[in-house]
Amino acid sequence: MAAAVLSRQSQQPVALVGHLGVEPTTLAARPGSTVKPILAWLAADAGLLQPNEEVSCNSTFESGFHCFASHGTLTLPDAIAASCNVYAFELAKRVGLERISFGFTQFGLGQKTGLVMHESSGFLATPQWVATRPSSRSAVRAS
Numbered sequence: 001m002a003a004a005v006l007s008r009q010s011q012q013p014v015a016l017v018g019h020l021g022v023e024p025t026t027l028a029a030r031p032g033s034t035v036k037p038i039l040a041w042l043a044a045d046a047g048l049l050q051p052n053e054e055v056s057c058n059s060t061f062e063s064g065f066h067c068f069a070s071h072g073t074l075t076l077p078d079a080i081a082a083s084c085n086v087y088a089f090e091l092a093k094r095v096g097l098e099r100i101s102f103g104f105t106q107f108g109l110g111q112k113t114g115l116v117m118h119e120s121s122g123f124l125a126t127p128q129w130v131a132t133r134p135s136s137r138s139a140v141r142a143s
């Protein structure tokens with residue numbers, strides 16, 4: 001089960017909550033997976049993801065990007081539950097770096113939480129930063 005909470009006034013996302021029905025210790029190795037529900041929200045919000053749309057994961061996405069398993073054909077709920085990288089790469093490719101950068105900023109990624117003393121801001125790639133990378137292997141480009 002998962003839920004996205006939107007601000008009543010701004011209609012902007014303010015929180016995501018989810019429960020995958022698995023022990024937390026099995027999720028400890030994949031902190032990057034926290035962005036996958038946000039990618040799904042961004043894709044759906046832009047009309048780039050249809051309900052029950054399936055993506056096939058054979059553990060490889062284009063050149064150089066991999067999933068930790070070959071998941072086969074997945075719907076979005078399956079992909080979120082399995083934390084499938086290929087599904088997330090497909091969503092990221094559709095959404096594009098500019099929308100991802102803006103959307104992640106709206107969700108507060110890369111920004112201080114204010115919950116911890118001596119906290120630093122995180123790094124959030126922007127289209128401008130990617131453009132400066134000489135040999136970036138990013139599958140997601142600014143559109």
Ligand SMILES: [Zn+2]
Binds near residue numbers: 057069071084
């Ligand atoms: Zn996968």
